Amino acid sequence: MSTLPTAQVGIGAAINNTTRNLGTVLGVxxxxxxxxxxxxxxxxxxxxxxxxxxxxxGAAAEVARHVPAADAxxxxxAVAGAFVHGAALGFAIPAGTALLTAIVIYRYLPRH
Numbered sequence: 881m882s883t884l885p886t887a888q889v890g891i892g893a894a895i896n897n898t899t900r901n902l903g904t905v906l907g908v909x910x911x912x913x914x915x916x917x918x919x920x921x922x923x924x925x926x927x928x929x930x931x932x933x934x935x936x937x938g939a940a941a942e943v944a945r946h947v948p949a950a951d952a953x954x955x956x957x958a959v960a961g962a963f964v965h966g967a968a969l970g971f972a973i974p975a976g977t978a979l980l981t982a983i984v985i986y987r988y989l990p991r992h
Contacts, residue, residue, distance in 0.1 A: 915970030922962040
C-alpha cells in the first residue's frame with residue numbers, strides 16, 4: 881500500500897480486501913471438501929450404519945436420535961472417529977501446503 885500513489889490507495893485497499901476474502905472462501909471450501917470426502921470414505925465400508933450417517937456428519941447427528949441405546953456407543957465411536965479423522969486431514973493438507981510454500985519462498989525469494 882505504501883508504494884501506491886495517494887490517488888490509488890483506495891483501489892489498492894479494495895483489491896487487497898477482495899483477495900483476502902476470496903482466499904478465505906476458497907480455504908473454507910477446500911478444507912470442508914477434504915474433511916467431508918474423508919468422512920464419507922472412512923464410513924463407506926461400514927454397512928451397519930445407515931446410509932445417511934455415512935454421507936455427512938449432519939445427517940449422522942439426526943440419525944443418532946433414533947439409534948437404539950444398545951447401539952449408540954458403537955455408532956458414536958464410528959461417526960466421531962470418522963469426523964475427527966476428516967477434520968485432521970482437512971487441516972493437515974493446507975498446513976502442509978503452507979509449510980511447503982514457505983520453504984519455497986524462503987529458498988527462491990531474493991534477499992536484500
